[in-house]
Amino acid sequence: MPLARLSPLWRSTSFRISLIHAALLAAAIVGAGTGGWVTTRGAAEREAHDRIALEVHAVTLEIQAEGLKAAGDAVMARAERPGALEYRLVDSTGRHVAGDLTDLGPKEGWRSLDFDGTAPGLEGKDRLIILTQRLPDGARLTVGEDLGRAEALRNTLFRTLLLWGGLALALGLAAGLYLTHRALERMNALVRTVRTVADGDLAARASDARPEGDDIGQLAAGVNQMLDRIGVLMAAVRRVSAEVAHDLRTPLSHVRQRLDAAAAAATPELRNAALQSANDGIDRALRMFDAMLRLAEIDAGAARARFAAVDLMDLTDRVADAYRAELEASGRTLIVQIAECRVVEGDVDLLTQALANLLENALKHSRAGAAVRVRLVEEPDGIKLSVEDDGPGIPPEMFGVAVRPFSRLDPARAAPGTGLGMAITASVARLHGGRLLLEDARPGLKVTMLMVPAQGPMRSQNDASCDRGRPDLAAVRDADGN
Structure with a gap:
């Protein structure tokens, strides 16, 4: 494989892990083989020592009991058995009595002798362990065992282990190389998709997405999910940009018309009226920007630093009471139902504005003589603060559109307001852990705000909220942009 193609493989984490595993496997094979070879060699030598010592003791007892000649016959019989030891028995004069082992000298005690397998009288023998012992009558007994065959077997096993271990290592490396190459191809495809999106093609998607697949498939599925979300957000940005531009164009156009009228006014009274109308248009645009900033602040969660215990029973009563006179003056009836419920952890100003927004909508859209119901109740799934009217309502399929920023159910966008009231209320509900x-x-x-009651002791805003008295309707409407 060319070096240029090996470079990305070497940079791959999976390939490096494969190499580490291969190195560990090689070390394990060599270590196991060496350890096994040393261990079995030591065990074979100990076993040979035990057998030789036992045999020398047995022959010595026979010589003492039956004499040298009878012991020699016994040694000859022992030498004929399969797997027998090597013997050499000589009398006190050095005359050979029994055994096929060649004369290895009179040195007594244990010895380990290595041969090349061609020494006279030792053909086929590579390594002997012998014990030479002088008997009480002067005879000399030598007993030994050839460990060459056992060592040859061990060497063969060791070489076989290394051979098959090396083969397994090579196969493992080849498999690691192949799998890493496959993984790199899939990762490169994913990287190309991300770069395509970065270059402006937001419709590009990873083709290897498998939510229930392997790690790369799950990663690709996650990237696709993220790109889908980005696409939705970008579409929302484009929609909001177009709607904001449309909503700002109208008041700014009116301002320009009023300024032109003021410049052409024949009398001071007409000029002042035109300037006042232009000022009203500017105020409307400023209220829209204030509402946009308010919505951004709520969505950013900055208000959580001001969270404290809020008594919704007191808040609902105060806000409803502030709207009662205006609702009744327009021929509507305000019905307030407040049940005992726990406090919530939140921002009293935002919750006040959210409820005021709902009452503003009811005031705008309900018919004259209608009943507007405000209800606060705690149920198993949370605290519910709802406002209900009997106006034209909204088709269920448009519920999602109604809470989007700058959304208008009026295609001509001729109704007053900015279209941010319901969006702000929905953001306030989300900020307070509800919906x-x-x-x-x-x-x-x-419309119902579902909120979670507070858990544990908290700093209370009750005293501060009670000191506020009735909310300022003009301030609430300015914050909403209405």
Whole structure:
């Protein structure tokens, strides 16, 4: 394989891991073979020592009991047995009595002798362990065992182990190389997809995505999921940009028209009226920007630093009371139902604005003489704060659109407001660990903020919230951009 193709393989983590595993396998094979060879050699020598010592003792007892000639006959008989030891028995004068072992000298004690297998009288023998012992009558007995065959067997086994171990190592390396190459091809395809997206093609997707597959398949599936989310967000950015541009164009166009009218006004009164109208258009644009900043702040979660215990019963009562006069003046009836419930952990200002936004929607969209219901109750799934009216309502398939920033159910976008009220309320609900639920009231719309009650002791905002009195409707509407 060319070096240029080996370079990315070497940089691959999986290939390096394969090499480490191969090195460990090689070390294990060599270590096991060497350890086994040394261990079996030592065991064979100890066993040979034991057999030789036992045999010398037995022959010595026979000589003492029956004499040298009878012992010689016994040695000859022992030498004929399969797997027998090597013997040499000589009398006190050095005359050979029994045994086929060649004369290895009169030195007594244990000896280990190595041969090349061709020495006279020692043909085929490579390594002898012998014990020479002088008997009480002057005779000399030598007993030995040839360990050459056992060592040859051990060497053969060791070489076989190295051979097959090397073959297994080579196969392992080849398999690691192949699998790494396959993995690199898949990873390179994924990298190409990411680079294609980075170059501007947001429709590109990884082709190897398998959520239930291997790690690369799961990674590709995760990348595709991320790209899908990015696509949704980019589409939302484009939609919001277009809607913001449209909503800003109208007041700014009106401002320009009013300024042109002021410049052409014939009297101071007409000029002042035109300037005041232009000022109102600028205020509307500023309220829209304020609402956008408010929504961004809520989504960023910065308000969590101000979280404390909020008494929703008191908050609901105060906000509903602040809207009661305006609702009743327009011929509507405000019905407030507040049940006992625990406090929530949150920001009292944001929760106040969220409820005010819902009442503003009810005030705008419910018919004259209608009933607007505000209900606070704690249920097993959480605390529910809802506002219900009997206006035209929203088709269920449009619920998701209604809570999007700058969304308008009016295609002409002629209705007043910025389209941020419901989006801000939904963001406030999410900030407080809950969600905003829209239901068809038949007729009308029911909007519910589902929140989780606070757990454990908290710093209370009750005193501060009670000192505020009624909320400022103008401030609430300015924050919403309405």
